[in-house]
Amino acid sequence: MSPTSSSSPTSPLSSTSSLQFADRLASANHVLSTEAAALAAVTHLYATHSVARAGFNAAVSAIVRNCGEKGKLVIIGVGKSGIIARKLVATFSSLGICAIFLHPTDALHGDLGYIQPRDTLLVITYSGKTPELLLLQDHLPSGLPTILLTAHTRPSDCAFIRARPTTILLPTPIPTPEKKSFGVSAPTTSTTTALAVGDALAVTAAHELHSAPGAPGLATVFARNHPGGAIGAALQSSAPPAPILRDLLALSFAELPLLEPCAGSQGALTGADALRAGFDAANTADAASAGSGWLRLCDGSVLPPSRIRALRNDQLLVPIGQVPGLVVARDEMLGIAADTQVRVAKDLVRSAHAHVPEGAAYLQVEDAIIALLDETGQIVGALEASQVLSQ
Incomplete structure (x- = not known):
């Protein structure tokens, strides 16, 4: 068969009259x-x-x-x-x-x-x-x-x-x-x-x-x-990306106001000093951290805002180390990766609290303190569990 006589594909209209179309x-x-x-x-x-x-x-x-x-x-x-x-x-x-x-x-x-x-x-x-x-x-x-x-x-x-x-x-x-x-x-x-x-x-x-x-x-x-x-x-x-713990931070761990000079003694500081440093902006040198409520000590311990606010009048002149539960040491915090999704972190907090031993510094899950960790295990921020659970 010659090329000129070969059949070609039929177009959609080739078998339909214009009137029918x-x-x-x-x-x-x-x-x-x-x-x-x-x-x-x-x-x-x-x-x-x-x-x-x-x-x-x-x-x-x-x-x-x-x-x-x-x-x-x-x-x-x-x-x-x-x-x-x-x-x-x-x-x-x-x-x-x-x-x-x-x-x-x-x-x-x-x-x-x-x-x-x-x-x-x-x-x-x-x-x-x-x-x-x-x-x-x-x-x-x-x-x-x-x-x-x-x-x-x-x-x-x-x-x-x-x-x-x-x-x-x-x-x-x-x-x-x-x-x-x-x-x-x-x-x-x-x-x-x-x-x-x-x-x-x-x-x-x-x-x-x-x-x-x-x-x-x-x-x-x-x-x-x-x-x-x-x-x-x-x-x-x-959809917007799911929020992570890092998104909830107002300040990084390094930005938290330092309650004492590194050469100072924890025993010399009282509940009144903590209350003033945590919530009095006039006594905070760094404007970015003014009034945040969080305080940290040189050894990596923290004083959470809710615990400072809970100080009684009879504890204001007591050294901070002698106020039960006021200072939270690093090993008392719940470590969670900073990039963990908030919804996942909620489950982790509740699960960890179910295994808290008697006599722990906190009895209610909302009172737990979360240490946000980077890839190397260093603390990059701190949150109260109530902040996470309320999201």
Whole structure:
């Protein structure tokens, strides 16, 4: 076969007429624009419609109130609505809201046991009269908050709500029936709007739940729940490095104020001298270490701030060496590498304290003194255990 007669790879358009190509793209654009119009309509609905707005507010309140600690969200659906329900379970779970999927038929054959008194129910049915859901309805606990994602915008029009009047209505209507839009009643636009409103509910409730005082924040919760895949890799690469013990130091060990001249005697210094040197900036020559509370002695011992502050009036004139526990010798400190992550150091402190012998200088784990060590074993800083445990 000559080079000129050899076959060449077929291009994507070589077997498709230009008319067929245009028809395919026109069909795709029609579907996309129809679904986009449905999302625009449901967005406008939740911006203006009193029933939709009140329902969304009530739904968020129910989830935040019941799913914070002991309760969970039970999402129920069948058919394509069941597929949307499973997707929403994944979304709520990744955002730190415990959620499970319940098939209505399986529920009637024993799975009703998954539903507990603190749970919230989220039911998905476009028609509002799916037979399996109406059959299940009589067996659902009457006192549980129930949210319904459905095409209806008025509670009185929905069979499910008529049978369960306390149900919270979340409307997910579409402007044009799918049969009219596409020539077939395949769940397309209807499932898109249901999924979008469900996503809005998940993100809004999760933000509120994890922004409460003392909560870790939604971004932290999501990163913890999604360590794998490209999302997990991106979160890990953008996350700040874990704090280490060295980060907690205000002063290095060499910068801690020296309580006595190296030629002096520890016995001549009193509790009052320690209190004045540790917390009186006017008596500290180095401005960088003024008022830090930490003091060190020439032999490497330290006087921690909390122990200086705990001095009683009757100890102020007592030599520091005679005040029980005030001076912490090097061999009484817990040595940990300065580059140890704080979360790891917490475990080390608690573990070491579990083996503290009777008569030790400290009895409470918070009272331990940590010596931060470099690669050669030299002390580069000192911390009170309470500083580490409080992180």
